[in-house]
Amino acid sequence: MVDATPHAEQGIPPAETPELELYHPRGWWTTYVFSQDAKVIAIQYSGTALAIGLVALVLSWLMRLQLGFPGTFDFITPEAYYQFMTMHGMIMVIYLLTALFLGGFGNYLIPLMVGARDMVFPYVNMLSYWIYLLAVLVLVASFFAPGGPTGAGWTLYPPQVILSGTPGGQGAGIVLMLVSLILFIIGFTMGGLNYVVTVIQGRTRGMTLMRMPLTVWGIFTATVMALLAFPALFVACVMMLFDRLLGTSFFMPALVEMGELMSYGGGSPILFQHLFWFFGHPEVYIVALPAFGIVSDLISTHARKNIFGYRMMVWAIVIIGALSFVVWAHHMYVSGMHPWFGFFFATTTLIIAIPTAIKVYNWVLTLWRGDIHLTLPMLFALAFIVTFVNGGLTGLFLGNVVVDVPLSDTMFVVAHFHMVMGVAPVLVVFGAIYHWYPKITGRMLNEAMGQFHFWVTFVGAYAIFFPMHYVGLVGVPRRYPELGDVAFATDSVHSLNAFITIAALTVGFAQMVFLFNLVWSLRNGREAGGNPWRATSLEWQTPTTPPPHGNWGAERPVVYRWAYDYSVPGAPEDFIAQNDPGSRHRGAV
Amino acid sequence: MAETTLDGTAPEQSRPAGLRGVAADWASDQRAFKSASWGKAMMWIFLLSDTFIFGCFLLAYMTARMSTTVPWPNASEVFALHIGGVEVPLILIAIMTFVLISSSGSMAIAVNFAYRRNRRATVALLLVTALLGATFVGMQAFEWTKLISEGVRPWGNPWGAAQFGSSFFMITGFHGTHVTFGVIFLLIVARKVWRGDYDDGARGFFTSRRGDYEHVEIMGLYWHFVDLVWVFIFAFFYLW
Numbered sequence: 056m057v058d059a060t061p062h063a064e065q066g067i068p069p070a071e072t073p074e075l076e077l078y079h080p081r082g083w084w085t086t087y088v089f090s091q092d093a094k095v096i097a098i099q100y101s102g103t104a105l106a107i108g109l110v111a112l113v114l115s116w117l118m119r120l121q122l123g124f125p126g127t128f129d130f131i132t133p134e135a136y137y138q139f140m141t142m143h144g145m146i147m148v149i150y151l152l153t154a155l156f157l158g159g160f161g162n163y164l165i166p167l168m169v170g171a172r173d174m175v176f177p178y179v180n181m182l183s184y185w186i187y188l189l190a191v192l193v194l195v196a197s198f199f200a201p202g203g204p205t206g207a208g209w210t211l212y213p214p215q216v217i218l219s220g221t222p223g224g225q226g227a228g229i230v231l232m233l234v235s236l237i238l239f240i241i242g243f244t245m246g247g248l249n250y251v252v253t254v255i256q257g258r259t260r261g262m263t264l265m266r267m268p269l270t271v272w273g274i275f276t277a278t279v280m281a282l283l284a285f286p287a288l289f290v291a292c293v294m295m296l297f298d299r300l301l302g303t304s305f306f307m308p309a310l311v312e313m314g315e316l317m318s319y320g321g322g323s324p325i326l327f328q329h330l331f332w333f334f335g336h337p338e339v340y341i342v343a344l345p346a347f348g349i350v351s352d353l354i355s356t357h358a359r360k361n362i363f364g365y366r367m368m369v370w371a372i373v374i375i376g377a378l379s380f381v382v383w384a385h386h387m388y389v390s391g392m393h394p395w396f397g398f399f400f401a402t403t404t405l406i407i408a409i410p411t412a413i414k415v416y417n418w419v420l421t422l423w424r425g426d427i428h429l430t431l432p433m434l435f436a437l438a439f440i441v442t443f444v445n446g447g448l449t450g451l452f453l454g455n456v457v458v459d460v461p462l463s464d465t466m467f468v469v470a471h472f473h474m475v476m477g478v479a480p481v482l483v484v485f486g487a488i489y490h491w492y493p494k495i496t497g498r499m500l501n502e503a504m505g506q507f508h509f510w511v512t513f514v515g516a517y518a519i520f521f522p523m524h525y526v527g528l529v530g531v532p533r534r535y536p537e538l539g540d541v542a543f544a545t546d547s548v549h550s551l552n553a554f555i556t557i558a559a560l561t562v563g564f565a566q567m568v569f570l571f572n573l574v575w576s577l578r579n580g581r582e583a584g585g586n587p588w589r590a591t592s593l594e595w596q597t598p599t600t601p602p603p604h605g606n607w608g609a610e611r612p613v614v615y616r617w618a619y620d621y622s623v624p625g626a627p628e629d630f631i632a633q634n635d636p637g638s639r640h641r642g643a644v
Numbered sequence: 645m646a647e648t649t650l651d652g653t654a655p656e657q658s659r660p661a662g663l664r665g666v667a668a669d670w671a672s673d674q675r676a677f678k679s680a681s682w683g684k685a686m687m688w689i690f691l692l693s694d695t696f697i698f699g700c701f702l703l704a705y706m707t708a709r710m711s712t713t714v715p716w717p718n719a720s721e722v723f724a725l726h727i728g729g730v731e732v733p734l735i736l737i738a739i740m741t742f743v744l745i746s747s748s749g750s751m752a753i754a755v756n757f758a759y760r761r762n763r764r765a766t767v768a769l770l771l772v773t774a775l776l777g778a779t780f781v782g783m784q785a786f787e788w789t790k791l792i793s794e795g796v797r798p799w800g801n802p803w804g805a806a807q808f809g810s811s812f813f814m815i816t817g818f819h820g821t822h823v824t825f826g827v828i829f830l831l832i833v834a835r836k837v838w839r840g841d842y843d844d845g846a847r848g849f850f851t852s853r854r855g856d857y858e859h860v861e862i863m864g865l866y867w868h869f870v871d872l873v874w875v876f877i878f879a880f881f882y883l884w
Contacts, residue, residue, distance in 0.1 A: 071674045072682075078852050175682040178851040244693060252686045256675045263673045282689065286696035290704060293814070302799035303810035305708060318799065321712040321806060326704060333700075614673070 067261045067613055075172045075257075077605050089185075091177035092604050093162045096184050098495070100158035103184075105570075107191050108151035114143040116563055123556025125537040134222040136536035137206030142198075144209025145232070148338065149239060150191055152480055156345040157243070157281065158187060160487060161250045161274045163495070167594035168271045170259025170612050170634075172605045174249040183249070186242030193235040202226025208534060210331060213306035213324045217299045219313070229299060233292045240285045240292075250278045259593075261614030265369065266633070268592045268618040269362065272369050273348020276376040277341045283380070284337035291330035298322070328390055332383035339476050340379040344372055346483035347414055350436045352618070353486050354418055356590045357433035358425030359629055361619035363417045371410035371417075378407045388456050389463045397456040404454040408447070415444060426622065426629075430588075431505040435486030438513045439479050446475025449524065464534070467527025470520045478516045485512070485569070492573075493587045497600050498580030504572040508565050515562035522551045591630050592618040687862045691869045698873050701818060702880055705811040709884075717803035719882050722791070737882050740783045741874065744823075747776035748871040751864045758860035763837055766860065770834040773867065777827040784820050788813070812881070819877055822870045833863045 080086040090096060118139050121131040131139075162180070166173050174180045197204040206222030207215060207229065219225040223232075254267070254275045267275075294305040298319075306327040307319035355362040362368060384392060384400040418440050427433065449471040453459045462468060485508070492500050527533075530543045538544050538552075586595040598608040612634035620631040631637070659665050659678065670676050677685055709716055720733035727735065754769035795802045796809045836842060836855060845854040 068673060071678070076853065176686065176851075176853075178853070244690070248686050248690055248693075251689055252682055256677060256680065256682050256685050258674050261673050263671060264676070265671070266673075282693040283696050286693060287700050289697055290700035293818075294704060297798060297810065297814060301810075303814075304799070304806050305704065305810060321708075321714060323707060323711045326707050326711075329707075330700060330704065 067615070070260055072257070075175070077172060078177055079604070089181060091173070091181045093166050093174045093177065093180060094495075094602065094606075096180055097159050097162035099184050100154055100162060100187065101160075103188055103191055104151050104155040104159060107146055107194070108155075109566075109570075110195075111143045111146035111151060112563055112566060114139040114146075116560060118143065119556040119559040121536055123553040125539075131536070133536045134206060135203075137208070137534070138204050138222050138228075140534060141206050141209055141211075142194075142204050146194070147477065148209065148342070149236070150194065152342045152476075152484075153243070153281070153338070154187060155484060156342060156480070157250065157274060157278055158184065158246055160270075160345060160349065160491075161278065162246070163491070164270055164594060165250055165253050165274060166257075167597070167602060167606055168268050168592055168618075169254060169257065170262050170593050170607070170614060171253055171257045172607065172611065175252045175257050176249055179245045180249045183242050183246030186238055186245065190235045190238035190242060193231055193238060197223070197228050197231035197235070200227035200231060202228055205229040205232045210335070211295070211327075212331075213295065213298070213322075213327050214308060214310060214319070216295070217307075230296065233296045233299075236292050237289060237296075240289045243281060243285060247278045247282050250274065251282065259611045259614060262593075262633075265366065266614055266617045269348040269351040269365070269368055269372070270345070270592075271348065272372050273344040273346070273351075276372050277344040280337045280344070280376050280379065281341045284334045284341065286334075287330045288334035291327055291334070294330075295327065325387075325390055325392065328387050329384070332386045333380075335386065336383040337376075337379045339472075340375055342476055342480050344376060346439070346480040347372060347375075349487045350439050350483050351414075351418065351421075352592065353432045353436040353483075353490055354421050355619050355621060356490075356588050357430050357436070358422050358427045359621045360421055360425035361617075361621055363420035363423075364413070365617065365619060367413055368417055371413045374410045375407060378403060378410070382407060385454055385459075388459050394456075401454055401456050405451070408451065411447060415440065415447075430489075431500070431502065431509060432486040432490035432588075434509050434513075435482045435489065438509070439482045439486065442474055442482060442516070443479040446471060446473075446479055450475060462527065464532055465527035466523050466531045466533055469533045470523035470527055473523075474516075474520050478520065482513070482516075485509075488573075490588065491594075492576070493583030493600075494594055494597075495601055496577055496580070497583055498576055499583045499587065500576045500580060501572050504568055504575075508569045508572065511565035512562055515558050515565065518558035519555050519562065522555055526551055526555075589628070589630050591620055591632050593633050596632050596634050681858055683858065683862050684865070687865045691865065694869070695873075698819075698876070701815050702876060705807075705815060706880065708807040708811060709805070712805040712807055714805040716805050717801065717808045719884070722796075722803065722808075723787070723882060734882060736783060736787055737878065740780055740787075741878055743776050743783070744780045744871050744874050747773045747780070748868050750776065751867045755861045755864045758837065758842075758857045761843070761857070763840065763843075767834050767838045770830050770837065770860070774827045774830040774834065777823050777830065777867075781820055781823050781827070784816060784823075788816075815877055815881060819870070819873060822873070826867050826870055829863060830867070833860060 078091045080090060080092075085091075087095065090099075117128075117131055118136060120128055121136055162174070165171070200223070202223050203226070204223050205211070205216065205228040207224065211229075211232070215221050215224070217224050217229055221229075223229050254271060258267075294303070297303040298305055298307050302318060304319045304322035306324050307317075307322040308324065309320035310317055351362050351368060382400055382404045384396055385404045388397050388400075422437075449467070453462060453468060453471055489500055489505060492498075526548050529545065529548055531538060531548060538548070583600070585597065585600045588595070593612055593614070594602070596612060597603075597606060613636070614633045615636045616631065616633055618633055620626070620633075622629045623631055660668050669678050672678075680688070721731075723737055724731040724733045725735050726732075750769050750772045754766050754773060757765040757769060791809075791812070796812070798810045798813050800806045801809045836846075837857075837860065839846070842855050842857045842859065845856075847854055
């Protein structure tokens with residue numbers, strides 16, 4: 056409990072908290088499996104998330120095969136199609152993106168970037184991962200349950216979700232889905248509390264909130280939002296589980312199934328939609344805000360220029376986070392709610408465009424006259440900006456009630472949200488992996504494979520989703536396994552569907568190259584050194600690479616400046632690390 | 645409010661007061677809450693998240709109650725006890741509420757004694773708190789039994805809207821689970837105080853972290869929260 060550096064120096068206040076007593080592993084099991092080190096937990100989270108994400112990727116291929124070449128594949132029945140679609144959506148949004156951004160990047164980067172030795176409660180942090188793994192296993196189990204997984208659509212709308220006509224509705228599928236979600240929320244809460252308290256209470260000396268890299272701001276705000284939004288999903292899951300297992304009627308109205316009056320009555324399906332989207336809309340930003348934060352750091356580092364308008368960027372993240380709690384019913388314009396609600400929620404929805412536009416302008420202004428290095432992380436960051444703007448613009452269509460109503464439940468919606476919260480954050484995930492892989496492993500990822508991966512993914516994603524907007528505008532509904540011969544679907548729709556499928560398979564293949572690269576470079580990658588990108592933030596200043604248990608050597612770093620001192624005039628190098636006291640007298644920041 | 649910290653994390657003496665102090669704390673390095681330890685901060689944030697869970701449960705119940713087309717059973721008749729030939733409305737609930745609020749009192753005194761290092765009194769008061777909590781859960785079990793024997797089920801009841809039973813079992817069940825976990829942890833904390841774990845810094849069985857007497861206060865935060873939630877359940881479910 057001895058404070059290593061008790062003295063105040065040059066305006067840096069003395070240490071307020073005693074050193075974190077680290078749990079020291081005593082064997083292989085506690086070092087690599089039941090590890091309490093946030094970095095190991097991060098890799099476990101990321102590995103699990105990527106593995107289950109691979110399942111969701113394969114499911115999307117199967118769906119595309121059916122849509123592109125209907126009737127060719129006998130095993131893709133309409134029921135199977137619904138199951139693929141449901142599991143694809145749920146896995147991608149929750150078990151891949153949420154887990155990867157918060158559990159993966161959050162665990163790895165928060166302690167390193169704020170100069171902590173570990174998360175504040177490493178044991179609880181470890182439990183978080185194991186409960187997440189259990190949630191994933193329960194989810195996977197539903198594939199092998201009698202009747203298969205639920206096919207209710209990822210939004211799980213009642214009353215169809217537990218009717219016998221829905222795949223998994225009267226089997227074990229929906230029960231396992233709900234149990235898995237409840238487990239995920241419990242596990243996430245354990246980790247999320249750690250991330251929040253580490254950022255608020257566990258920073259190193261000199262690290263004020265307004266000196267934190269935007270990555271930490273994004274992950275921190277997203278975690279706070281998740282702690283407040285997941286409760287609504289938790290409650291919705293518990294109530295639906297009771298409806299399914301105990302015969303309560305929270306969400307189930309009186310209805311007739313197969314000619315027989317069911318025993319349900321008096322419940323409100325709309326109530327579920329409110330609960331679901333009170334979680335579901337913040338969830339969009341839970342995925343987007345970490346991406347916003349990470350991409351800010353990638354752009355600044357690889358353009359060798361400070362981020363434009365740092366304070367505005369921070370406030371924009373916080374304001375987007377707050378606003379996202381009052382827009383949820385824009386997912387429910389056609390649910391039959393009062394028109395005044397539609398007016399209110401359309402207004403709040405469009406207001407979010409203001410802080411979001413601030414962020415996009417600031418990214419572009421950071422690039423303006425920067426020393427742009429077209430490294431792989433930078434390519435993905437640039438691709439993100441373009442894709443996010445494209446996806447955001449179609450959001451303006453869907454946010455307005457009168458425009459949304461005819462577009463509701465068409466492929467236009469599918470194209471919109473895949474661009475804005477599917478492709479865009481995933482591009483950031485890739486950029487971030489190319490950026491931080493050298494810190495995690497000590498080796499660079501292979502550049503040639505990376506270039507192939509980037510161009511096929513970027514161009515391929517547009518080949519998939521740009522035509523899909525048109526298909527939706529023509530009027531093709533979403534969630535239809537087969538279009539058949541309908542008058543409104545022109546020939547171009549059918550040929551585009553085949554084209555999209557081929558593009559999707561090609562993009563899928565590029566991801567295999569990426570996964571191969573991850574494994575191949577572990578051994579054969581170029582030695583990276585401690586700070587290959589010559590970046591300023593603390594994770595690049597660790598005494599050894601990969602960082603050891605406890606991250607820092609004898610003393611935690613002391614922070615003297617923000618994370619964006621690139622190309623400072625008069626400085627000996629084109630970056631000044633956050634823990635570099637040297638040029639305090641030269642007037643830099 | 646007096647700031648009580650044990651781990652040498654006392655705040656600087658010369659901090660500005662009022663709003664300026666808040667701004668200074670949030671603009672400072674290392675910690676935003678200068679007097680809160682990690683454990684205390686974590687419990688507060690967890691309770692905020694848990695508030696949203698109970699808030700969603702109560703809002704969902706109110707929506708169900710307002711949107712159902714069948715009349716809602718009259719709470720003061722359903723929750724009446726037949727004592728000495730008269731129906732006394734809500735008498736059991738009143739006693740339960742009294743018991744739980746009393747347990748918050750004994751918890752608060754336990755925290756005080758813990759900071760004075762008075763192990764004997766702390767253990768006694770923690771056990772009283774746990775006993776009152778267990779009594780509450782016991783009375784709730786009695787209430788459940790009574791309602792079930794009268795025909796109330798999650799899917800229906802003799803008096804009106806089926807959502808009455810559903811909401812009742814779900815909300816009181818979820819709250820009762822919280823109380824039960826609280827009782828278990830009260831016993832664990834009491835045992836640690838009794839053995840002197842917080843004096844000699846013995847390591848936790850699972851976490852291998854050292855504890856201190858602040859754990860009693862953190863336990864208290866949870867307990868008061870469970871108590872506060874009950875007040876809202878009482879107001880919205882029984883009195884409405």
